[in-house]
Amino acid sequence: MIRKSASTCGDQVIANGQNSSRNEARSDLNGKQWDSDVPSGKVELRKKVTLLRGISIIIGTIIGAGIFISPKGILKHSGSVGMSLLVWIACGMLSLFGALSYAELGTCIKKSGGHYTYILEAFGPHMAFIRLWVDLIAIRPAGLAVISLAFGRYILEPLFMPCGIPPIAIKLATAIGITSVMYLNSMSVTWTARIQIFLTFSKLLAIAIIIVPGMYQLFKGETKNFDNAFEVNSVQLTGLPLAFYSGMYAYAGWFYLNFVTEEVDNPERTVPLAICISMAIVTTCYVLTNVAYFTVMSAEELLASTAVAVTFAEKLMGNFSMVVPVFVALSCFGSMNGCLFAFSRMFYVASREGHLPEVLSMIHVQRHTPLAAVIVLYPMTMFQLFVGDIYSLLNFMSFLRWLFIGIAVLGLIYLRYKKPELHRPFKVPLFFPIIFCFTCFFMVFLSLYSDPVNTGIGFAISLTGIPAYYIFIVFNRRPKWLQNALDSVNKFLQILLQVVPAEH
Template sequence: MASTETVYLRKKVNLLGSLCIIVGAMVGSGIFIAPKGVLRNSGNVGLSLIIWLATGIFSTFGALCYAELGTCIKKSGAHYIYILETLGPMLAFLRLWAQFILIRPASSSVVALAFGRYIVEPFFSPCSAPKLLVKMVSIIGVSFAVAVNCWSVTFTTRLQIVLTTVKMGALVLIIVPGMIKLASGQTENFQGAFDTSSLTLDRLPLAFYAGLYAYAGSSVLNYVTEEVVNSKRNIPLSIILSMITVIIFYLLTNISYYTVMTSQEVLESNAVAVTFADRALQGFSSVIPVFVAVSCFGSLIGGCFSTPRMLFSGSREGQWPVLFSMIHIRRHTPLPAVLLMYPLMVFMILAGELFGLINFHSFSRWMFTGLTTLGLIVHRYQHPDVPRPFKVPLLIPAVYTVVCFFIVGMSLYSDPVNTGIGLALTLTGIPVYFLMVKKQRLPLCFIRVYHTLTKKLQILLEVMPQEVQTY
C-alpha cells in the first residue's frame, strides 16, 4: 500500500470538484466574448440564439462520448490517450504535439486576453485600453495560474470551486435584469430577429466555432481520470449535470444581452458584459468586469490544470521527454509539464489577437475531437468485451464525428489563413514523430546531452517518476 510519502498523483477530485472543474473550464471568457463572434458570423439575433442552442446540444453529444471513454479507458490524458488506444501512436502524437504548440497556448491566450481586457477596460472607459497594458495584465494572470497549479492539486480544486461559484453568480447578475425587462414587455430588439439580409452561408462555420469555443471544456475531466474519486460514477454524472447547467445559463445570458442591447451595440462593444452592465445595472456596473475577470481566471486555472496531464501521459507512454512524466516529491503535482506550457502561452499573448486566436486553434481542436469520437466507434468493434459502465447509443458518436469533420472542412474555406496555419503547424509533428519518437535517429552526442540535462533538471525541480500505478 502506498505510504503518505510515496510519489504519485492522488485521487483528490470528488463529485463537487469534478462538476466545478468542468463548469469552470467551460464558463470562462467564452460567454463574454463569443456572443459578438456568433452574431457577426450568423447575421441576425434569431439565428445566433439557434446556434447557441445547437452548439450546446452538439457539445453534449461529444461530452457523452467522453463520458463513455473516461469510464472504459482508465488512463488520464483525454484525447491523446483515447486516440493512442484506438487509432494508433502517430495520430496520438500529432494530438499531443498540436496540444503543446497550438491548442492549449492559443486557447489559454484567448482566455488570458479576455481577463486582461476586463481588468483594464473600466479604468479607460469610454476610451479603449492600451493593448500593451492588456497584454501585460494577461501575462500576470497566466503566471499566477501556472504557479497555483505547480503548488497543490487540493488547493487548485478548492480554488476552482470558489471561482466557479463566483462566475455562476456573475451570470445570474446578467440574467435576472434581462429576464425582468423581457417579462415587462421590452421585446423590440427581437423584432426582425430572423432578417437574412446580412446572412452569408460561408461564415456560418465561424459562428459555430465561436459558439463551440464557449462550450469547450466538457472533456476537461478526462485529462485527470486517474485523480477522480469513483471515476466510473463521477465522470459521467458530472459531465451530464454540467452540460445541462451550462446550456441553460448560456441561452438565458444571450437572451438577456439581446433584451437590453441592440445587435449593433453587441457588435460594436469591445466588452459585451460591461456594455450590458452600463445599460441594465447602473450602480452595479463596476462589479461586472470584476466578475468576468474572475470567471476568465477560473477557466485559465482549469486549462493549466488539464493540459499538463496530457503531456504527463504522453511522457509515460514514451512519446514525450521523460522529464515530463515526473512529479514533485512534496507537492505531488506534475511540475515540469505545468511549467512547459508557460513560455508558449506568453508568446501567443504578445503576438495574438482575440478572434484570430479562436479560429487559429479551433481547426486542430475539432479535427482531433472528431478523431477521438471516431476512435470510440473503432474501440467498440475492436474491444466489444471491455466493460463500459456508461454507454451511449452508437448514433451519437457517429453524428458527432461527421459534423466535426464537416465544420473543420468548411473552416478551411471560410478562414483559410488562420485554419491553414493551424493545419501546417499540426503537420510539423510528422517529422518530429519519425525522427525523435518512432526511430530516435538522433546523434549519440545529442542523446548524452539530453540525459545529462534531464538529470540536472530533475534535481533542480525536485521531481521523480511516479512510484504507484494509478490506472
C-alpha cells in the same frame, strides 16, 4: 524530446532526503501541526477530483470571456434573434453528444490525457504524437496566452476607465496572471481545485447578475425586441453553418475533465454525472443570458457593442457596470486555471508513454503535483505573449482542434468494433458519436472552404509532426556522448525540481 532513460542517480539523490523534507514540510514552528495540504504516503497523483470539483473544471473552462464580451457571431450569421437562440440550444445539444461520447471513453479507458490518450488507444502512437506535437508547439501556449490577455485587459479596465489601457500594461498584467496560475497548479492540487470552485461560482454569480434583471424586464413586458424574432433581414440562411461554428466554440471545454481521469474519484460515476450536470447548467446559462441581453438591447445594438455585458449593465445598472470587467477577469482566470490543470496531465501521460522527456512524468516529492508538466509551457507562452502573433497562430490552428476531437470520437466508434469485449460502464447510443463526428468534420470542411490560406498553413504546421516523430521517437540511436548529456540534463532537472517517478 527523448525517449525514457534510466534516472537512478537522480532518484537516489532525492529519495535520500525525501522523508526528512516531508516531515519538515508538515511541522510548524511549534511542532504541533503539519500542513494538511502536503500529502503523505506514496508519491503519486491522488484522486482529489470529486463531483463538485469535476463540475467546476468543466463549467470553469467552458464559460470564459465570450458570453460576457461578444456573443454576436451567432446573431450575425444566423440573421435573426429567434434563430440565434435556437442555434445556442442546438450547439448545447451537439456539445452534449460529444461530451457523452467522451464520458464513455473516459469510463472505459481510465487514463488521463484526453484527446491524446483516446487517439493513442484507437489509432496508435503516430497519430497521437501529431496531436501532441501541435498542442505543444502552438495550440496550448497560444490558447493560454489569448485567454490570459483577456484577463489582463479586463482586470485593468476599472483602473483606466474611461481611458484606453496601455498595451504594455496589459501584457505585464497578463504575465502576472500566467505566472500566478502556473504557481498555483505547481504547489497544490487541493488549492487549485478549491480556487476553481470559487471562480466557477463567481462566474455563475456574474451570469445571474445578468439573467435575473433580464428576466425581470421580460416579465414586465419588455418583449419588443422579440417581435418578428424569426424574420431574417440581410443575412441568408446559408450563414447558419458559420453560426454553428461560433456556437460550438462557445461551448468548447466540455472535454477537460477527461484530461484528469486518473485523479477523479469514482470515475465511472463521477465523469458522466459531472458532464451531464455541467452541460445542462452551461446551456441554460447561455440561452437565458442571451434572452436577457435582448430584453434591453435590439439586435442592431448588440451587434454594435464591443462588450455586450458592459452595455447591458450600463443600460440597467448605471455605475454598477464597472463591476462587470472584474467578473470577466475572474472568469478568464478560472478558464486559465482549469485549462492548465487539465492539459498539464496530457503532457504527463505523453511522457509516461515515451513521447516527451521522462522528467515530465515525475511527481513533486512533497506537493504530489506534476510540477515539470505544469511549467513546461511557461517559456513558450511568455514568448508568444511578448513576441509572437498569437491571433494568427490561433487562426492557423482553429480547425485542427475539431479535426482531432472528431478523430477521438471516431475512435469510440472504431473501438466498439475493434474491442467489443472492452468493459464499458457507461455506454452511449451510437447515434450520438456519429452525429458529433459529422459535426466536427463539417466544421473542418467549413474552415477549408471559408479560409483556405490560414487553414492550409495550420495543416502544414501539423505535418511537421511526422518528421518529428521519426527523429525523436523512432530513430533513437544517438551517439553515446549525446545520450549521456541528455541523461545528465534529465537528472539535473529532477533534482532541481524535486520530482521523482510516480509510485504504483
